[in-house]
Amino acid sequence: MPEPDFDKRGGLVPAIAQDAASGKILMVAYMNREAWRHTLATGKATYWSTSRNALWMKGETSGHVQHVRELLVDCDADAVVLRVEQVGGVACHQGYESCFFRRVEGGEWREIAERLKEPREH
Amino acid sequence: MPEPDFDKRGGLVPAIAQDAASGKILMVAYMNREAWRHTLATGKATYWSTSRNALWMKGETSGHVQHVRELLVDCDADAVVLRVEQVGGVACHQGYESCFFRRVEGGEWREIAERLKEPREH
Numbered sequence: 001m002p003e004p005d006f007d008k009r010g011g012l013v014p015a016i017a018q019d020a021a022s023g024k025i026l027m028v029a030y031m032n033r034e035a036w037r038h039t040l041a042t043g044k045a046t047y048w049s050t051s052r053n054a055l056w057m058k059g060e061t062s063g064h065v066q067h068v069r070e071l072l073v074d075c076d077a078d079a080v081v082l083r084v085e086q087v088g089g090v091a092c093h094q095g096y097e098s099c100f101f102r103r104v105e106g107g108e109w110r111e112i113a114e115r116l117k118e119p120r121e122h
Numbered sequence: 123m124p125e126p127d128f129d130k131r132g133g134l135v136p137a138i139a140q141d142a143a144s145g146k147i148l149m150v151a152y153m154n155r156e157a158w159r160h161t162l163a164t165g166k167a168t169y170w171s172t173s174r175n176a177l178w179m180k181g182e183t184s185g186h187v188q189h190v191r192e193l194l195v196d197c198d199a200d201a202v203v204l205r206v207e208q209v210g211g212v213a214c215h216q217g218y219e220s221c222f223f224r225r226v227e228g229g230e231w232r233e234i235a236e237r238l239k240e241p242r243e244h
Contacts, residue, residue: 002226025147
């Protein structure tokens with residue numbers, strides 16, 4: 001089974017979820033070996049929560065599951081991209097389609113997206 | 123000046139370079155505060171090389187500079203996306219447009235892109 005080089009960065013690699021249809025970057029999280037294998041086995045994006053120190057199947061409580069359409073690894077095998085279909089159209093716990101809803105503009109953060117749903121707890 | 127929360131993850135945040143025109147994810151690297159400020163000041167993507175432990179202005183030696191068109195931060199302010207114009211059309215030191223040129227297919231890695239240039243040293 002193909003695997004990223006988890007040992008290289010202490011067991012975790014950054015995992016970027018990208019909308020498979022639009023190409024929009026939805027979120028960045030982390031995976032360990034367990035999360036990687038769970039993702040491969042289920043076809044649902046599963047991360048390692050660095051705040052809770054626990055396996056985190058995205059959407060387990062919110063229903064905002066990410067169905068994995070394509071799983072890419074980079075040249076150094078220490079970062080992965082998940083091309084996903086985002087159930088509910090909302091990846092961010094703050095209620096936005098993407099966690100990347102702010103950009104630098106005129107020396108400050110500017111919101112560039114509309115909130116689609118009420119914020120949830122992490 | 124807006125800044126990500128560098129302290130949260132020990133001084134470094136993952137930085138994802140995305141082609142501003144096509145939406146393709148080109149590479150994942152890391153930024154510290156110095157790299158962030160250098161990027162803002164110059165408009166050229168600058169990372170912190172975790173292998174060399176040094177500031178790394180992308181393209182400084184190869185010429186494959188990334189002109190930053192948009193700089194996004196996520197909800198937790200501990201990951202950034204750089205929407206860039208990639209000079210030379212090659213982001214990966216192995217000579218591919220994107221570092222993500224392999225995907226999981228039939229239980230192994232499968233190359234999904236053509237090499238455009240000869241590989242270089244990191």
